[in-house]
Amino acid sequence: MQVRKREEIDEKLKWRLEDIYKSEDLIDEDIKKVQVIVDKICSYQGKLNNKENILAMFKLDDDLQYILGKLYSYAHMRLDQDCTNTKYKEMKSKIEAILTTIYAKEAFITPEILQNSLEFILELKEDKDFVNYDYSLSKLAKNKSHSLSTKEEIIIAKSARVTGLFEEAFSMLDNADIKFDDVTLDNGETVELSHGVYSYYLQTGSREERKKVFESMFNAYKRNINLITTLYKGNLEKDRFYSDIKNYASSLDRALSNEDVDVSVYKKLIENVNKNLPLLHKYMKYRKEVLKYDELHLYDLHMPLIAGVSKDIQYDEAKQIVLDALSPLGEEYHNLLLKAFNEGWIDVCENKGKRSGAYSSGCFGVHPYVLLNYKPVLNDVFTIAHELGHAMHSYYSNSTQPISKADYEIFVAEVASTVNETLLVMHLLKEAKGDERKYLLSYLLNMFRTTIFRQAQFAEFEEKAHDMVEHDIPITPDALCDMYFELNAKYYGKDVVNDDLIRYEWARIPHFYSSFYVYKYSTGLISAICIASDILQKGESAVLDYKKFLKAGGSTNPVDILKLAHVDLTTDEPYEKAMNFCKKALDELASI
Numbered sequence: 001m002q003v004r005k006r007e008e009i010d011e012k013l014k015w016r017l018e019d020i021y022k023s024e025d026l027i028d029e030d031i032k033k034v035q036v037i038v039d040k041i042c043s044y045q046g047k048l049n050n051k052e053n054i055l056a057m058f059k060l061d062d063d064l065q066y067i068l069g070k071l072y073s074y075a076h077m078r079l080d081q082d083c084t085n086t087k088y089k090e091m092k093s094k095i096e097a098i099l100t101t102i103y104a105k106e107a108f109i110t111p112e113i114l115q116n117s118l119e120f121i122l123e124l125k126e127d128k129d130f131v132n133y134d135y136s137l138s139k140l141a142k143n144k145s146h147s148l149s150t151k152e153e154i155i156i157a158k159s160a161r162v163t164g165l166f167e168e169a170f171s172m173l174d175n176a177d178i179k180f181d182d183v184t185l186d187n188g189e190t191v192e193l194s195h196g197v198y199s200y201y202l203q204t205g206s207r208e209e210r211k212k213v214f215e216s217m218f219n220a221y222k223r224n225i226n227l228i229t230t231l232y233k234g235n236l237e238k239d240r241f242y243s244d245i246k247n248y249a250s251s252l253d254r255a256l257s258n259e260d261v262d263v264s265v266y267k268k269l270i271e272n273v274n275k276n277l278p279l280l281h282k283y284m285k286y287r288k289e290v291l292k293y294d295e296l297h298l299y300d301l302h303m304p305l306i307a308g309v310s311k312d313i314q315y316d317e318a319k320q321i322v323l324d325a326l327s328p329l330g331e332e333y334h335n336l337l338l339k340a341f342n343e344g345w346i347d348v349c350e351n352k353g354k355r356s357g358a359y360s361s362g363c364f365g366v367h368p369y370v371l372l373n374y375k376p377v378l379n380d381v382f383t384i385a386h387e388l389g390h391a392m393h394s395y396y397s398n399s400t401q402p403i404s405k406a407d408y409e410i411f412v413a414e415v416a417s418t419v420n421e422t423l424l425v426m427h428l429l430k431e432a433k434g435d436e437r438k439y440l441l442s443y444l445l446n447m448f449r450t451t452i453f454r455q456a457q458f459a460e461f462e463e464k465a466h467d468m469v470e471h472d473i474p475i476t477p478d479a480l481c482d483m484y485f486e487l488n489a490k491y492y493g494k495d496v497v498n499d500d501l502i503r504y505e506w507a508r509i510p511h512f513y514s515s516f517y518v519y520k521y522s523t524g525l526i527s528a529i530c531i532a533s534d535i536l537q538k539g540e541s542a543v544l545d546y547k548k549f550l551k552a553g554g555s556t557n558p559v560d561i562l563k564l565a566h567v568d569l570t571t572d573e574p575y576e577k578a579m580n581f582c583k584k585a586l587d588e589l590a591s592i
Helices: 025-042 051-080 086-113 118-126 128-142 150-163 165-177 195-204 207-223 225-245 251-257 263-275 277-291 315-325 331-342 378-400 415-431 434-470 477-492 500-508 519-538 540-552 558-563 573-591
Strands: 359-361 369-371
Touching: 025 051, 025 086, 051 086, 051 128, 051 359, 051 369, 086 150, 118 128, 150 165, 150 225, 165 225, 195 207, 207 225, 207 500, 225 251, 225 434, 225 477, 225 500, 251 263, 251 434, 263 277, 263 434, 263 519, 263 573, 277 434, 277 477, 277 573, 315 331, 315 378, 315 415, 331 378, 359 378, 369 378, 378 415, 378 540, 415 434, 415 519, 415 540, 434 477, 434 519, 434 573, 477 500, 519 540, 519 573, 540 558
Parallel strands: none
Antiparallel strands: 359 369
16 A cells, blocks of 8 residues: 555545635735734733723734634645645744744733733623623633733743744654655565554554554654654653743643643543553453454554454545434534535545644634545544544534634543544444444444543653653653553553553654643543433434534633533543443443
């Protein structure tokens, strides 16, 4: 399987970024507009002590964010479709430099507003003229103790241009420069390994092929482990710097506070997952028994348990499966999915230089976009449903909320995506019998493994790595690799061989450069199990409540927004429901 060049891909399978900018000449015009708006905003420096000036400044910032969203979205998506493209590397770098300069110039806003009395800020929050900014003002008041002087905030804003390079450098290594050994298949064919090819053969290859792609993948990270450790250490130190200077108790505290989420939710997740690790161990033991392996290796965890059930699912068939599965969400949702499939929202195929993985992105005022690297396997059908969940969340939020409230917090960002995944697996299970049912139940359990247990394992690793930095414990390749190796052994239990190369797995996780992100995959699926179950049991009323969640955007704190869909992660109930769901699926699978 050879990776094609981008020009070899059918245009119908590419996203239509021209919907953001019909001509790239318009980018230069928008950059000029940005400068005019920024100058107007800066004219309010030293004057944010009355209602009129603060309101005018907020409205100008709305205009600014609208244009900046278009500029950055266009630049980063153009580069992501081919990370080797010099033109778009330069464009993205230019836009990022503009963003950094603007953030530095705007750094006076927060500390200057916070120089006003708490009573005045709370009065503004209740003023009808500030209805689009009431939650922003509420967060300002809440975080007043973490605000610095205007001069200090400007220094911090300017530092982002340097501290952001750790993630950028890793991304370029991971997507463009890292070299994998070619893999010889059982039939003698040699394939060029990529992230997408790796995933494909872990699910479809023979055991020997799975072992080969596993070794090729992780040996590449082993060869680069000193560089990657240095980059990740820099990212950890960056987090420590910002949390210390902003007077947070820890990097975790700062990250969750910025999302208005209490640290107890993070701790509750880790606690509940660790309490239920015997479920994962039981599933691993079951896999070992079904596969009749003397040893179950980590490269054996992705393949279907039931041979011959997994089909070669071409993209058109995958689209129809997703449409059928999400039909309980109603006609309006269905029609939006059709637009996504037919009107250039999605970039479907892997090509040389394309960013690995999948995501949904976009900007206010333009439909959302989805990046895929589609392979004809069931896992990638779930990826379509997952990323379209993100896209629909953004669509509903942007269509309902003003720009100042449209961006939902990352804490709830994985909920809509995993609601779609859950509805998809429940849809497939409705008619499935025999081996097909066993296959889908094992797929469901693997979803729990990868989205709840695995992401919680990543979250534990992140917390421990940050704790090392915050307690001045040396960050070395051996220290990080040994810590990850031990965590992996704890999570998968005695029935899985903890292959030595897995100690390098942490080094290939791009989300670690967006610190304390991954735990939200776990809480997202936990929430999704509850929401999807309600939709299937209660029908239209539950769909209406779910759409309240989708439309809420960032209008209040994300924990309360989730409560609109009747999920309260401050209690044990959602965790218990999800784990009971997992237990029932495992018990049924074991009994068939």
